[in-house]
Amino acid sequence: MRHHRKNNCIVTAVILFISDLHLAPERPATTARFIHFLRTHARHAQQLYILGDLFDAWIGDDDDTPLQRDICAALRDLTAAGVDCAIVPGNRDFLLGRAFFRTSGCQRLRDLTLLNCGGESTVLLHGDLLCSDDVAYQRFRRHVHNPLLQQLFLWQPLAKRRALAQHYRQRSMTATAEKTLEIMDVNPATVATTLRRFDATQMVHGHTHRPADHLDNGATRRVLAAWDEVNGGEVLVLEPAAVNKWHRKSII
Ligand code: LP5
Numbered sequence: 001m002r003h004h005r006k007n008n009c010i011v012t013a014v015i016l017f018i019s020d021l022h023l024a025p026e027r028p029a030t031t032a033r034f035i036h037f038l039r040t041h042a043r044h045a046q047q048l049y050i051l052g053d054l055f056d057a058w059i060g061d062d063d064d065t066p067l068q069r070d071i072c073a074a075l076r077d078l079t080a081a082g083v084d085c086a087i088v089p090g091n092r093d094f095l096l097g098r099a100f101f102r103t104s105g106c107q108r109l110r111d112l113t114l115l116n117c118g119g120e121s122t123v124l125l126h127g128d129l130l131c132s133d134d135v136a137y138q139r140f141r142r143h144v145h146n147p148l149l150q151q152l153f154l155w156q157p158l159a160k161r162r163a164l165a166q167h168y169r170q171r172s173m174t175a176t177a178e179k180t181l182e183i184m185d186v187n188p189a190t191v192a193t194t195l196r197r198f199d200a201t202q203m204v205h206g207h208t209h210r211p212a213d214h215l216d217n218g219a220t221r222r223v224l225a226a227w228d229e230v231n232g233g234e235v236l237v238l239e240p241a242a243v244n245k246w247h248r249k250s251i252i
C-alpha cells in the first residue's frame with residue numbers, strides 16, 4: 001500500500017475506515033458481524049483501514065485463542081483476495097506484533113499516517129494522542145509504549161500477562177469513571193498542531209466513540225463510531241467517484 005506525503009497522486013479507489021470494534025470472546029455478535037463484513041462489504045473495496053482497538057486487549061501474538069485465530073484467518077482471506085488492509089495500533093492493541101501482521105497479511109501503520117484521500121491530505125490515527133488534556137492517560141501511554149517494558153511484558157507467561165492486562169483495565173475503568181467527558185475528548189489545539197505538522201486539511205480517527213464530522217477552520221475531522229454488540233457497527237466510506245464522496249454505512 002502506498003502512502004503519499006504530497007498531493008501528487010489522486011486516489012480514486014474505494015477506501016473503508018473502521019475502528020474500535022473491541023473484539024472479545026464475550027462479544028460474539030461483533031466478531032460475527034466483523035467476519036461477515038470482511039467477507040462481503042470489504043471485498044468490494046480497494047483498501048481497508050482499521051484505526052485502532054480492533055481487539056479489546058492484545059497481550060501478545062502467542063495468545064493463540066479461537067477469536068484471534070478466526071480474525072487472523074478472515075483478514076488473511078481478505079488480503080489474499082487483493083484488498084489492502086492497514087492497521088493503526090490502538091490503546092488496547094498496540095502490542096499487535098510481527099507474527100500477527102505476517103499471518104493476516106495486513107500492514108502495520110505508524111501512530112500517525114498521512115494519506116491522500118481523493119486529493120485531500122488526511123491524517124489517520126487512533127485518536128488517543130489527541131486527548132492531551134488527559135494527562136494521566138498520556139503518562140500511562142508513555143509508560144506502556146516503552147519498548148523495554150513491552151519486551152519485559154512479552155517475556156512473562158501468558159497467565160501473568162492476562163492478569164496484568166486485567167489489572168490495567170481495572171485501574172483504567174476506575175480512572176475514567178472519575179474523569180469528565182471534556183478531559184477525555186480531543187484537545188482542539190492538539191488537533192490543529194497535528195494537522196499543521198502534516199500540512200493536512202483532514203483527519204480520520206476513532207477512540208473517543210463520538211462519531212461526527214467536525215468542520216473547524218476549514219479542516220475536517222471525521223470521528224469513527226465504536227462497534228456495539230447489540231446495535232452493530234459503522235464503516236466510513238470514501239468513494240471519490242460518487243457524488244456523496246464520504247458517507248457512513250451501518251453494519252447490522
Ligand atoms: O480504553 P478505555 O476507554 O477504557 O480507556 C482509555 C485509557 N485507558 C487505557 C488503558 C487500557 O484500557 C488498558 C489496556 C490493556 C491491554 C493491553 C495490554 C497491556 C500491555 C502492557 C505493555 C507494557 O488505555 C484511559 C483514558 C480513556 O481511554 C479516554 O481517553 O482516560 O486512560 C486511563 O484510564 C489511564 C489512567 O488515567 C492512569 C493509568 C492507571 C493504570 C496504572 C497502572 C500502573 C501500575 C502497573 C503495575 C503493574
Ligand code: MN
Nearest residue numbers: 053090091207
Ligand atoms: Mn481507544
